[in-house]
Amino acid sequence: MLSLILPTYNEAENLPELLPAIEKVLKGVDHEIIVVDDDSPDKTWEVAQEMAQDQGDLHVLRRIGRRGLSSAVIEGFLAAKGDVLAVMDADGQHDMDILPKIYAAVQKSSGLAVGSRYTKGGSVGEWDERRYLMSRVATKMALALCAVKISDPMSGFFAIDRKTFEEVMPRLNPKGFKILLDLLVHVPEKTKATEIPFTFSSRIHGESKLSAKVQIEFLEYLYDVSIGKYIPLMFVKYCLVGAVGVVIHVSAFLLISNALKHGADITFQGFSFSVIGATEVAIIFNFWLNNIWTFSRERLHGVHMLIGFLKFNGACLFGALANYAVSAFLFSNGTAQLLAVVIGAFTGVIWNYTMNRLFTWRA
Numbered sequence: 361m362l363s364l365i366l367p368t369y370n371e372a373e374n375l376p377e378l379l380p381a382i383e384k385v386l387k388g389v390d391h392e393i394i395v396v397d398d399d400s401p402d403k404t405w406e407v408a409q410e411m412a413q414d415q416g417d418l419h420v421l422r423r424i425g426r427r428g429l430s431s432a433v434i435e436g437f438l439a440a441k442g443d444v445l446a447v448m449d450a451d452g453q454h455d456m457d458i459l460p461k462i463y464a465a466v467q468k469s470s471g472l473a474v475g476s477r478y479t480k481g482g483s484v485g486e487w488d489e490r491r492y493l494m495s496r497v498a499t500k501m502a503l504a505l506c507a508v509k510i511s512d513p514m515s516g517f518f519a520i521d522r523k524t525f526e527e528v529m530p531r532l533n534p535k536g537f538k539i540l541l542d543l544l545v546h547v548p549e550k551t552k553a554t555e556i557p558f559t560f561s562s563r564i565h566g567e568s569k570l571s572a573k574v575q576i577e578f579l580e581y582l583y584d585v586s587i588g589k590y591i592p593l594m595f596v597k598y599c600l601v602g603a604v605g606v607v608i609h610v611s612a613f614l615l616i617s618n619a620l621k622h623g624a625d626i627t628f629q630g631f632s633f634s635v636i637g638a639t640e641v642a643i644i645f646n647f648w649l650n651n652i653w654t655f656s657r658e659r660l661h662g663v664h665m666l667i668g669f670l671k672f673n674g675a676c677l678f679g680a681l682a683n684y685a686v687s688a689f690l691f692s693n694g695t696a697q698l699l700a701v702v703i704g705a706f707t708g709v710i711w712n713y714t715m716n717r718l719f720t721w722r723a
C-alpha cells in the first residue's frame with residue numbers, strides 16, 4: 361500500500377484541485393492520502409476534513425501550535441499504514457503523473473525513489489537565475505554531508521520504504537524544511553536511491569513558505585549534522601553573544617567612568633562602581649540576546665524571564681569565581697600568566713553555558 365503525505369500550510373485553494381487529480385493518477389493503486397496541516401490560518405484543515413467526509417482514503421492530521429515541514433512529514437509517515445511512504449507538495453509544483461513510477465521503484469528495490477529536477481530529463485522549470493544559483497550552491501553544500509549521493513537531495517518529492525524509514529527515524533533531525541536531505545544524511549550508505557526526472561511547475565495558488573528564516577535553518581541544519589555533532593550550535597551562539605557582550609562591557613565602563621570622573625582622575629570607588637555597573641549592563645545585554653537568539657526555542661517570558669534573569673546572574677557570578685579559581689591555581693603552579701588567564705576564562709565560559717543550559721533555559 362502507498363501512503364502519500366501532503367504537508368500543507370495555507371493551501372486551502374489548492375486542495376480542491378489537487379486531491380481529485382491525485383485520485384485519478386492513483387486509480388487502481390492501493391493507497392491512502394494524509395494531509396498534515398499546521399493549523400493554517402486559511403483553514404486548509406477544514407477544507408481537507410470536509411473532503412475527507414466523502415473520500416474514505418483521505419485522512420487529516422491537524423497540528424496545533426507547531427510549525428515545520430520536516431516534522432510535519434515525519435508525523436505523517438508515523439501515522440501512515442502503507443509499506444511505501446511518499447511525500448509531495450500540495451501546491452501543484454510536483455508532477456503527480458510520476459507517482460506510480462516512484463511507488464513502483466520503491467516496491468522493486470526498497471530504499472528511496474526521488475522525483476528529481478536535476479537528473480537527465482528533469483528541470484526546474486521557470487526559476488529565475490538567482491533562485492537557480494541558490495539551489496545549486498545549497499545542493500553542492502548538502503551533498504558533501506549525504507551518505508547516499510543523488511543529483512537532487514533537496515527535492516520535496518520522494519518515497520521511502522517503511523523499513524528503511526523506521527530504521528533511520530531515531531537519528532533524524534526534524535528542524536527545517538529538507539526532510540529528504542536529512543534521510544540521505546542518515547540512511548546507511550548501501551541504501552538504494554532511484555531518481556525519476558520531472559519538471560518543476562509553478563504554484564497553482566498561494567505563496568511560497570521558503571522564507572529567509574527557512575534558509576537560515578538550512579545552514580543551521582548543515583552545521584548540526586557536521587561540526588555540531590562535536591560543538592553544539594547553541595554553544596557557538598552563546599560565545600558570539602559573549603564576544604559582543606565584551607564590547608558592550610567596555611563601552612559601558614567608559615561611559616560610566618567618564619561620568620564619575622573629577623577632572624582627569626577617578627577615585628578607587630568610582631572605578632569599582634564603573635566596573636560593577638558595566639558588568640551588570642553586559643549581563644543584562646547577554647541575557648536579553650541569549651533569550652531571544654541562542655535559546656530562542658526555550659525563550660522565557662514574563663515572570664519566568666525575571667526568575668531566569670536571576671539564575672543567569674547567579675551562573676555568571678559562579679562562572680567568574682570558577683574563572684578566578686582556575687587561573688589562580690594554574691598561575692600558582694607555574695603556568696605562564698597569559699595561558700592561565702585564557703584557560704580560566706574558558707572554564708568560566710563553559711561553566712556559564714552549562715549552568716544556564718541546565719537551569720536557566722532548560723531543554
Ligand SMILES: Nc1nc2c(ncn2[C@@H]2O[C@H](COP(=O)(O)OP(=O)(O)OP(=O)(O)O)[C@@H](O)[C@H]2O)c(=O)[nH]1
Pocket residue numbers: 366367368369370371396397398427428429432448449450451453516563567568569570
Ligand atoms: N505542515 C506544514 N506544511 C508546510 C510548512 N511549510 C511549508 N509547508 C508545505 O510544504 C510544501 C512546500 O512548501 P513551499 O512553500 O511550496 O516550498 P517550496 O516548494 O520549496 O518553494 P516554492 O517553489 O517557492 O513554492 C507546501 O505544500 C507547503 O504548504 C509547515 O511549516 N508545515
Ligand SMILES: [Mg+2]
Pocket residue numbers: 449451453563568
Ligand atoms: Mg512549493
